[in-house]
Amino acid sequence: MKRTIIVKLKERPKYAQRSSAKHPNFNLREIALQALYQLDLGSSSLEEVLELRWVHSKLSEEEKQLLYDIIEGVSEYEVDIDEVIQKYSNKDIRQISSIVRCILRMGTYEILKEEFPGPIIIDTCCTLTRKYDDERAVKFVNAILDKVYKFLLENQEDKKEK
Numbered sequence: 001m002k003r004t005i006i007v008k009l010k011e012r013p014k015y016a017q018r019s020s021a022k023h024p025n026f027n028l029r030e031i032a033l034q035a036l037y038q039l040d041l042g043s044s045s046l047e048e049v050l051e052l053r054w055v056h057s058k059l060s061e062e063e064k065q066l067l068y069d070i071i072e073g074v075s076e077y078e079v080d081i082d083e084v085i086q087k088y089s090n091k092d093i094r095q096i097s098s099i100v101r102c103i104l105r106m107g108t109y110e111i112l113k114e115e116f117p118g119p120i121i122i123d124t125c126c127t128l129t130r131k132y133d134d135e136r137a138v139k140f141v142n143a144i145l146d147k148v149y150k151f152l153l154e155n156q157e158d159k160k161e162k
Contacts, residue, residue: 023124025116028063029106031055032070033128036102039075046075074109081108088147089140099132100141107145111152118149 034054038044050068052059059067074081082093085104093101107125111118122145129141 023120025063025066026124026127027057028059028066029070029124030128030131032067032074033099033102033106033132035067035071036074036106037099039071040098040102046072070106070109073113074105077109078105081105081112084108084112084148085144088144088151097133097137100129100137103129103132103141104144107141108148111145111148114152118145118152122146122149 031052035049035052038049039046049071052064052067082105085096085101085108086093089096096104103125107121110116110121122142125145126138126142129138
């Protein structure tokens with residue numbers, strides 16, 4: 001005769017859902033990511049991407065300027081940015097998926113540029129990673145960008161001490 005064991009599971013606590021509110025310029029960063037992805041795949045030239053014909057929303061001149069800055073900046077400093085990412089990653093840069101690599105490049109560029117607060121950039125990049133990849137990739141992006149941000153903060157403190 002089979003015995004059935006009934007176990008009463010404790011009710012799991014309810015966690016507050018993450019806010020779906022996005023940071024300012026989130027949509028622009030998503031467009032920049034799409035442009036960087038096109039460049040990374042080699043399907044378009046920088047000039048073609050900067051024409052923004054594939055963008056379906058109306059952009060102000062200020063928004064276009066932010067987009068151009070991110071896209072051109074990452075393109076111009078790609079080799080240097082990749083070295084920074086490689087320094088904090090246990091994977092070779094070529095082993096990282098293209099979309100995650102583009103997110104890391106964009107995040108690293110913006111953190112080092114210091115135009116916007118680092119935590120906002122990191123959170124935005126994690127949100128983009130969550131949208132285009134999986135949770136393991138989110139943890140990876142968060143870890144790398146957090147190390148880049150901490151490195152930046154340490155260097156700022158060293159400069160103040162001197």
